[in-house]
Amino acid sequence: MIVGNDVVDLRHPENQPRAIHPRFDERVFTPAERAGLTHEVTAHRTRWLMWAAKESAFKVARKLDPGVRFLPRRFSVQLEGKKWAAVRHAAERFRVSFCGGDDWVHATATRFDGSDATREPSGMVERVPGGESSAEYASARVRALARSAVGSVLSIAPREIEIAKVANVPVALRRKLLLPVDFSLSHHGRFLAVAWSLREQRSSQ
Ligand SMILES: CC(C)(COP(=O)(O)OP(=O)(O)OC[C@H]1O[C@@H](n2cnc3c(N)ncnc32)[C@H](O)[C@@H]1OP(=O)(O)O)[C@@H](O)C(=O)NCCC(=O)NCCS
Numbered sequence: 001m002i003v004g005n006d007v008v009d010l011r012h013p014e015n016q017p018r019a020i021h022p023r024f025d026e027r028v029f030t031p032a033e034r035a036g037l038t039h040e041v042t043a044h045r046t047r048w049l050m051w052a053a054k055e056s057a058f059k060v061a062r063k064l065d066p067g068v069r070f071l072p073r074r075f076s077v078q079l080e081g082k083k084w085a086a087v088r089h090a091a092e093r094f095r096v097s098f099c100g101g102d103d104w105v106h107a108t109a110t111r112f113d114g115s116d117a118t119r120e121p122s123g124m125v126e127r128v129p130g131g132e133s134s135a136e137y138a139s140a141r142v143r144a145l146a147r148s149a150v151g152s153v154l155s156i157a158p159r160e161i162e163i164a165k166v167a168n169v170p171v172a173l174r175r176k177l178l179l180p181v182d183f184s185l186s187h188h189g190r191f192l193a194v195a196w197s198l199r200e201q202r203s204s205q
Contacts, residue, residue, distance in 0.1 A: 001197040002182050003121040004059025004094075004109040006052040009132075009189025010045065011103045017044055028054070028072035036079065045105065046079070049098055052107035053077045056195075057087035057094040059169075059184050060109050064092065066167055086112065099125070106186075108195040121197035124149065128190045138187035145194045146172070150181045153198060 013019060021027075025034050025047070033050055037043045054075040061068045061075075068089070077096075078086045085107075087094040093112040097120060100106060106125050126145060128138070147158035150172045162173045172179040183196035 001110050001119065001121055001200060002060050002063050003184050003195045003197050004056040004061075004063070005107060005123060005184040005186050005193055005195035006055035006059070007104060007106045007125055007186045007188050007191045007193035008048040008052050009104055009191050010048060012132075012189040015048060030073055030076050033077055045100075049079065049082075049085070049100075049105050049107070050077045052098070052105055053079075053085045053087050053096045053109070055186075056096055056107040056109035056184070057089060060094055060111055061089050061092055063169055063182070064111065099123075104191050106191075106193050108184075110197070119197075121195050122149065122153075123193065123195040125191055125193045128192060132189050135187075138192055142185045142187050142192040142194060143170075145192060146170070146183050146185060146196070149194055149196045150179060150183060153181050153196065154179060 025037060029050060036046050054072050054077060057075050058070045075087050075089045080086060083098055085096040087096055094109045095112040096107050096109045098105060098107050108121055108123050110121060124145060143163040146163055147161040150161055151158040156174060160174050163170055164173050170185055172181055180199040181196055182199045183194060186193045
């Protein structure tokens with residue numbers, strides 16, 4: 001299964017309702033999505049749930065087609081309660097699951113083809129001790145989490161796993177060979193997140 005994820009720190013100063021650009025919603029959300037942002041009390045969380053759904057679906061779409069660009073309005077989100085969403089992009093459909101706390105949301109996306117309906121990728125979210133970290137710390141720490149996750153799935157010591165990038169997409173290698181686990185990294189504000197799944201040996205994946 002191919003996975004994409006996105007974590008959003010809901011208390012990050014840059015994504016507060018008064019801090020975002022006045023036309024942010026118009027630029028990134030479709031009219032149908034914006035209709036879900038009319039209630040002041042729920043708008044902030046809903047906005048970032050929908051954003052996380054778009055970004056996590058983009059990360060899957062980009063792995064399926066390296067030519068895909070992140071044009072947020074083209075990833076249309078239909079929320080299904082608080083835990084799920086369906087995302088469409090061109091001819092592709094994605095299934096997104098959410099988890100979260102008072103001050104964060106995490107979205108995990110997979111391609112929706114009907115057969116994956118009962119399977120879920122694994123995931124973890126870590127709060128950075130002591131508050132927001134540097135980009136360097138976040139990148140290093142989220143890779144350490146990914147090496148542990150991939151290592152536990154394949155029973156390999158994390159130190160033997162290298163996280164590299166191919167066309168910007170992170171991949172796991174052991175002795176320069178690609179390991180059969182797909183994963184996705186995200187970090188924002190005080191949070192780091194990894195989602196992962198064994199890669200299927202199917203030509204369509
Ligand atoms: C993927 C992207 C949307 C994530 O942005 P973000 O919210 O700032 O960051 P996140 O923390 O959620 O994700 C970053 C991680 O995703 C991974 N990532 C980056 N590009 C990725 C891609 N194309 N596909 C999958 N994963 C990707 C990286 O591991 C990155 O972590 P790192 O910086 O430690 O290496 C952004 O980096 C990106 O590539 N945007 C696409 C640009 C584009 O299409 N522009 C066209 C507009 S006209």
